[in-house]
Amino acid sequence: xxxxxxxxxxxxxxxxxxxxxxxxxxxxxxxxxxxxxxxxxxxxxxxxxxxxxxxxxxxxxxxxxxxxxxxxxxxxxxxxxxxxxxxxxxxxxxxxxxxxxxxxxxxxxxxxxxxxxxxxxxxxxxxxxxxxxxxxxxxxxxxxxxxxxxxxxxxxxxxxxxxxxxxxxxxxxxxxxxxxxxxxxxxxxxxxxxxxxxxxxxxxxxxxxxxxxxxxxxxxxxxxxxxxxxxxxxxxxxxxxxxxxxxxxxxxxxxxxxxxxxxxxxxxxxxxxxxxxxxxxxxxxxxxxxxxxxxxxxxxxxxxxxxxxxxxxxxxxxxxxxxxxxxxxxxxxxxxxxxxxxxxxxxxxxxxxxxxxxxxxxxxxxxxxxxxxxxxxxxxxxxxxxxxxxxxxxxxxxxxxxxxxxxxxxxxxxxxxxxxxxxxxxxxxxxxxxxxxxxxxxxxxxxxxxxxxxxxxxxxxxxxxxxxxxxx
Numbered sequence: 001x002x003x004x005x006x007x008x009x010x011x012x013x014x015x016x017x018x019x020x021x022x023x024x025x026x027x028x029x030x031x032x033x034x035x036x037x038x039x040x041x042x043x044x045x046x047x048x049x050x051x052x053x054x055x056x057x058x059x060x061x062x063x064x065x066x067x068x069x070x071x072x073x074x075x076x077x078x079x080x081x082x083x084x085x086x087x088x089x090x091x092x093x094x095x096x097x098x099x100x101x102x103x104x105x106x107x108x109x110x111x112x113x114x115x116x117x118x119x120x121x122x123x124x125x126x127x128x129x130x131x132x133x134x135x136x137x138x139x140x141x142x143x144x145x146x147x148x149x150x151x152x153x154x155x156x157x158x159x160x161x162x163x164x165x166x167x168x169x170x171x172x173x174x175x176x177x178x179x180x181x182x183x184x185x186x187x188x189x190x191x192x193x194x195x196x197x198x199x200x201x202x203x204x205x206x207x208x209x210x211x212x213x214x215x216x217x218x219x220x221x222x223x224x225x226x227x228x229x230x231x232x233x234x235x236x237x238x239x240x241x242x243x244x245x246x247x248x249x250x251x252x253x254x255x256x257x258x259x260x261x262x263x264x265x266x267x268x269x270x271x272x273x274x275x276x277x278x279x280x281x282x283x284x285x286x287x288x289x290x291x292x293x294x295x296x297x298x299x300x301x302x303x304x305x306x307x308x309x310x311x312x313x314x315x316x317x318x319x320x321x322x323x324x325x326x327x328x329x330x331x332x333x334x335x336x337x338x339x340x341x342x343x344x345x346x347x348x349x350x351x352x353x354x355x356x357x358x359x360x361x362x363x364x365x366x367x368x369x370x371x372x373x374x375x376x377x378x379x380x381x382x383x384x385x386x387x388x389x390x391x392x393x394x395x396x397x398x399x400x401x402x403x404x405x406x407x408x409x410x411x412x413x414x415x416x417x418x419x420x421x422x423x424x425x426x427x428x429x430x431x432x433x434x435x436x437x438x439x440x441x442x443x444x445x446x447x448x449x450x451x452x453x454x455x456x457x458x459x460x461x462x463x464x465x466x467x468x469x470x471x472x
Contacts, residue, residue: 022244022262025204028197030189032248033182035197039244042201043237046208048390050233051382052363054226057212058379059369061221064303065213065296066362071307073365073372077423082361083304084419085354091297092334093351095290099125099339102286105279122339129339132291133332136298137318137325140217143295150288157281158239161263164270165246176248186253195400202397203352204240208233209359213296213303222379294331301327309427313444316453325451353401353412360394363387 029035053065062068067086071079103124107116136143168174175181187193211228215221247262250270259265267278302324305314314327366387369376402409448454 022247023257023259025197025200026253027257028193028200030185030187030193031183032176032253033179034185034189034194036182036241036244038194038197038201039241040237042198042205043233043240045198045202045390045393046205047233047237048386048393049359049363050208050229052366052387052390053209053212054229055378055380055382056362056366057215057225058222059376061215062303063214063216063299065209065300066358067300068303068307069212069362070358070365071309073369074361076307076309076427077420078361079307080304080309080423080427081416081419082358083300083309084422085416086297086300086358087304087310087330087334088419089415090351090354091293091300091331092338095129095293095297095331095335096125096338098286098289098293099128099335102128102283102290105283105286108279109276126336126339128287128290129294129332129335132287132294133328136291136294136328137321137323139321140323143291146291147288147295150284150291154281154285154288155239157263157277157285158243160277161246161266162239162242164266165242165249168246168249168270173249176252177245192400192404195397196404198393198397199352199356199401202356205236206355207292208236210292210296213299217299226380294328297331298324298327301330309423311440311444312455313447313451313453315455316448316451317456319452319454322456325453326447329451350408350412350415353405353409354416356394356398356401357412357416360391360398363390363394367391 025038026032026035029038056069060069060072062072064071067079067083070082100121103121104116106124107120110116132143132146135146169177208229211218211225215225218224247256247266251259251262251266255265256262263282264275264278267275271277301310301314302317304310305312305327314324314330316326317324364387367384370384
């Protein structure tokens with residue numbers, strides 16, 4: 001096995017993991033009709049989860065998302081384990097995969113008859129991460145503008161696919177969508193395969209909880225956080241489902257399964273001389289994805305440092321720009337290390353398990369908090385059937401994941417549990433040698449001077465729902 005390099009075929013497997021969700025989902029579902037049902041239901045499950053996160057977001061109005069909620073509810077150790085796995089593996093690996101995908105699509109036109117050299121792909125991916133880190137360090141406004149622009153660009157590309165697909169359907173090209181054909185199974189459906197199809201859908205919808213990572217930077221979070229969630233999830237579900245319907249209007253299931261990038265194949269088949277729009281759209285989409293992950297992961301490091309689970313330097317922001325520069329530099333460094341190592345294909349499997357595990361633990365925390373602190377002020381209070389329904393579905397999928405991929409899930413748990421000794425030595429052990437404290441203080445002071453950062457001023461009203469308004 002290679003450690004420091006990936007051959008082109010291995011590199012392509014990494015891109016396939018990220019780009020071929022449609023293929024994998026259709027393969028596990030076994031039919032066009034069931035795959036569309038999974039897309040719709042997957043969006044519905046994410047809607048249930050997002051409603052739970054809306055309640056947690058306004059009840060515990062802290063940035064940091066899952067980590068902040070779990071730390072507040074279950075205590076430091078459980079929260080640290082989520083933070084440890086996210087900072088060590090989850091976010092750097094995801095960022096590396098998306099950056100590699102971006103650079104592959106940018107370089108592909110120059111290497112039409114072969115794969116781009118992996119060293120060139122890694123170099124461009126690293127440049128992209130460094131550039132977006134600089135943007136996020138310079139201005140929150142610039143970062144959010146980039147996110148808005150590239151999100152709009154991605155949606156316009158999807159709308160183009162949907163419109164072309166509807167035109168095809170209006171011309172009578174909908175054989176694969178007729179019920180008699182749509183539910184012809186290529187294999188006998190099983191609960192395990194359907195569960196794996198839902199896991200693919202959950203990966204496609206991942207990101208629905210990102211706004212909870214920047215709660216403190218949202219204007220009027222008690223109003224705008226739930227509003228954004230309630231608007232975005234149905235919209236994304238509609239767009240994803242209609243996009244897949246458009247694919248099936250012009251591609252057979254066999255063509256879709258054999259494609260390495262469905263949108264690009266769709267463009268080559270129907271857009272003619274404008275087929276170049278699709279690879280550019282994928283590149284722009286991944287560029288915006290890198291920016292979004294950098295934005296949220298740095299806020300996670302910031303929140304962890306503020307709780308004392310990471311060095312305090314990471315909880316500081318630039319004196320003028322109010323950006324968490326040390327946290328952003330840490331995320332950038334970890335991503336570049338993953339890019340240099342190159343073993344992203346194996347790591348992304350562990351990431352999927354850890355990420356999905358964190359969703360269930362967080363929503364279980366909502367139920368625990370309801371019982372532990374029933375009188376806590378909750379501007380939003382969802383029906384208990386919503387978190388219970390989500391957890392039942394989550395437990396079924398997690399069970400089938402453990403059954404079908406025991407090694408991957410086991411290694412994912414091992415990665416997470418390596419944080420236990422780190423927590424007790426680094427956080428719980430208070431009587432450390434004085435020389436160690438002086439060294440940390442000196443390094444923190446040097447870091448402050450280099451990054452020009454200070455601790456942010458806290459607004460007491462931000463924690464009001466957990467203190468002044470709570471009656472335990």
